[in-house]
Amino acid sequence: MLLRLPETGGLHRFSAMPLPAHRLAAFTESVIRGTTRMANQYGAINLSQGFPDFDPPEELLAALERAARGHNHQYAVTWGAPAFRNALAAKIRRFSGLPIDPDQHLVVTCGSTEAMMVAMMTACNPGDKVIVFSPFYENYAADAILSGAEPIYVPLHPPDFGFDPEDLEKAFAQKPKAIIVCNPSNPTGKVFTRGELMEILRLAEKHDAFVITDEPYEHIVYQPHEHVHFAALPGAFERTITCNSLSKTYSITGWRLGYVQAAPEVIAQARKVHDFLTVGAAAPLQEAAVAGLELPDSYYTGLRDLYTAKRDLFLNILRETGLPFTEPQGAYYVMVDISTLGFANDNEASEWFIREIGVAGVAGSSFFREPVNHLIRFHFAKKEETLRAAGERLMRLRELR
Numbered sequence: 001m002l003l004r005l006p007e008t009g010g011l012h013r014f015s016a017m018p019l020p021a022h023r024l025a026a027f028t029e030s031v032i033r034g035t036t037r038m039a040n041q042y043g044a045i046n047l048s049q050g051f052p053d054f055d056p057p058e059e060l061l062a063a064l065e066r067a068a069r070g071h072n073h074q075y076a077v078t079w080g081a082p083a084f085r086n087a088l089a090a091k092i093r094r095f096s097g098l099p100i101d102p103d104q105h106l107v108v109t110c111g112s113t114e115a116m117m118v119a120m121m122t123a124c125n126p127g128d129k130v131i132v133f134s135p136f137y138e139n140y141a142a143d144a145i146l147s148g149a150e151p152i153y154v155p156l157h158p159p160d161f162g163f164d165p166e167d168l169e170k171a172f173a174q175k176p177k178a179i180i181v182c183n184p185s186n187p188t189g190k191v192f193t194r195g196e197l198m199e200i201l202r203l204a205e206k207h208d209a210f211v212i213t214d215e216p217y218e219h220i221v222y223q224p225h226e227h228v229h230f231a232a233l234p235g236a237f238e239r240t241i242t243c244n245s246l247s248k249t250y251s252i253t254g255w256r257l258g259y260v261q262a263a264p265e266v267i268a269q270a271r272k273v274h275d276f277l278t279v280g281a282a283a284p285l286q287e288a289a290v291a292g293l294e295l296p297d298s299y300y301t302g303l304r305d306l307y308t309a310k311r312d313l314f315l316n317i318l319r320e321t322g323l324p325f326t327e328p329q330g331a332y333y334v335m336v337d338i339s340t341l342g343f344a345n346d347n348e349a350s351e352w353f354i355r356e357i358g359v360a361g362v363a364g365s366s367f368f369r370e371p372v373n374h375l376i377r378f379h380f381a382k383k384e385e386t387l388r389a390a391g392e393r394l395m396r397l398r399e400l401r
Helices: 022-026 031-042 058-068 083-095 111-123 137-148 165-172 194-206 264-278 283-293 297-321 346-357 384-400
Strands: 003-004 011-014 108-109 129-134 149-159 178-182 210-214 240-245 259-262 335-337 374-378
Touching: 003 240, 022 137, 031 210, 058 283, 083 108, 083 111, 083 283, 108 111, 108 264, 111 137, 111 178, 111 240, 111 264, 129 165, 137 149, 137 259, 149 165, 165 194, 178 194, 194 210, 259 264, 264 346, 297 384, 346 374, 346 384
Parallel strands: 129 149, 129 178, 178 210, 210 240
Antiparallel strands: 003 011, 108 259, 240 259, 335 374
8 A cells, every 4th residue: 555645745554554443334324414415516406305494493593693792702502502301301292291301301402313312322232233124224224333333224114114023023033122113214215103103112111111202203294194202102201212313303414413312320320322423512602592492393294295295396396297207205205215216225216317418316235135236215305405406406207107
């Protein structure tokens, strides 16, 4: 290997160098974020990585301006600024009915991405097994592997992406330490029913496993579906580690504010993991985000209505293209079947969409353990004009069918 040293400009040859950790060979870089980079390169409309192109609520923007001029520029309390935790606990109590104590049940993290890693490292020892529903958000398998755990995959079956109770029973028979439940689901848009969640709880109790839930889309659920807080199910709180984020609810994906919610004994350990991973979330942003957490119920009704309109608009566009899709029950993603377009696989199709159509979506195979290569995931968390512009480009697909 040749390395150029900037001080001298000379070349120095090394016969060998240490190898990185073997566990990193088990997964790739994020396909989602890689697709965003390619979209940027070709000037495509980015419907791959799930972030809005519109601003947060005005209350949050005004609070951010105040926080920037306030005395919030040094470390906050490691597990979360008191004002933020108090507002967060009150909001969780309001929507879940759980008696959340801000000092006992919460640790604030740098987004739900860190929250998931904290949860996994808190729950699992090296060599433990973790159940992951497939398809899954790409971080879950990586989180398990980085924690020294082994994923056990249980398929979700289209079109409603439900699970077979026998498959889940067989997975639990392998004595996992935890199961991950994303509800509503990224990438499928599935909203788990109360009955499905009760079956998961029954098996978790039977086999003494944690249930790690990822719930950042809790307020983006389309009627008549309903989001059920897993931790609020009878007897579930003590074994549930809830991971959540403010990113999607308030359109602040770049603020990186999330949290872990669990029983005090679990939180005491999670705080140690969080402390040595990141020290703490950004203090000014915690201060500003209190304004979002204190928004009235009407905000959340409006959010549901906003995303219902976006979903309906984008699904109508897809209907005009003639491509089949699964209608999402929650979140803001849709899985589109590109089988009829004649590509060898979805990675080839995803790159073609970016280069030739000018719309970016994520190859569906990146979410599946099974050999599924005929799906593309698009998202619709965009302004109406952005979705209509994407629709104009996607109409070219009718010429190819």
